[in-house]
Amino acid sequence: MSVVVVGAGIAGLTAAAELAGRGVDVQVLEARDRVGGRTRGIEIAPGGWADAGAAYLGERHTALLELMARHDLKTVPTVMEGDSRFDVRGAASAQSVPGRFPPLSGVALGELFDLLDEVTRSVRVDAPWLGPDAARLDSLTAAEWADTNLRHPDSRLFFPLFLGEMMAAAPADVSVLHMAFYLRSGGGLRYLNAFAGGAQEWRIDGGAHRLSEALAAGLGDRVRLSEPVTAVEQDDTGATVRSASGTTRADAVIIALPPVLADRIDFTPELPARRSGERTGPGCAVKVHLIHPSPLWREQGLSGWSVSADGPLLSTVDDSPADGSAGVLTGFVTGEEARRFAALSADEQRATAIAQAGRLFPDLPEPIGFHVTDWVNDPYSRGCYAALFGPGDWLALGPGLTRPHGRVHWAGTETSTEFFGLMEGAIRSGRRAAAEAAARP
């Protein structure tokens, strides 16, 4: 039995490792010159790493924790002690406040979370296209939903910031069904939002990319880099996968790519239905890292957490390595802001981000290092944090998400209804696809 896995992100590597463990002859074809996909490490100080892509996990991410344990990777707790900084009233009026939420009407925020909780509970998480209200929720954007349901100016102001933080989406990009599904799939509103006791409890010591590197090391030369796949042809005896260096033959193929990129591959015979729709958004996130000699803000009684109504840095988090080798403030640029920011020159990006950090944290010196990771324009990550399903997408695409096409099986975090969009979803999808391929007659 032989299997070609397309994509060496966490999903593809998990699938390949499972298959190799069962004695299957497996090859992984990866477009980039590195493994890891939407996880990537940047060395911000000698031996100190920051996550340019995925970073956080929590205790419900059981498949991830298990895989980490198997590869001797440790968790580092996220630190969130001290006051937060908020700049949500315009005119650079940043202020320090205890707690995670900006100084807006608590009642208005509570009403927003009540409404989100209600719609989140109403979806059928294992098959969102089948829920009782699926058709209606699929036809509306989250922006339209907010227009009808949010009355208080403070909840209207906060909703786009919250959605950007949770799923790197602008409200107009996603259907209400996708928003509700995503929140439910990740463990619900409270779990997904929380650091301690939630989905942001820990990071992977040394960087999330180490997981993919460990998986790839176990596979050795079965992982082939710089091999973008362009076509998959099936016949009675097998499948031929076309990539940069030529063709690879196998009994089965696992496509472990975000849906928008899976649709760029030429399939013969053709797919019965596309994997993404007109409205499927690639997701939009840019991560900015501001490097300091140490987490200086902690000495000022600040947690490093901030939320701003204006960009580019809509929120910041203390992502300093546990060993104290550097102080890292990660800035999240999401939604509309990400598109705007990604279009600027490198100098303009640096100038606007550093100026804003200076307003948010006036007592910090200029950073000694500065990094921008643009996932918006990255040709091999059309989906970050994950694909954004727009109006109509779930009803059209949902039923085919995991349905095999002959010898072709599907993996990738977007094919997992559990922890969709997260590393945990990627691992679960890889395991499912490997089991399917291994069970072929």
Added chain:
Amino acid sequence: MSRDDMVEIFRRVLETDSVSVDSDFFASGGDSLLGTRVLSAVARAEGVELSFEDLIEAPTPAALADRVASVTR
């Protein structure tokens, strides 16, 4: 609003029955997100707008019910 009404709100928001009049919201699994949902429930029931600081300063059903009473009186 009675202290028992407030216990009911805490139980609903925290999704647990093990809340008494003297249970501390934050020690019972409450966080700032859930805290805002206590505030919206109180506003719906009593028409009173408490702030998040009110909950931090009066984190038990008994104390928060007293605070509501002091505002409405």
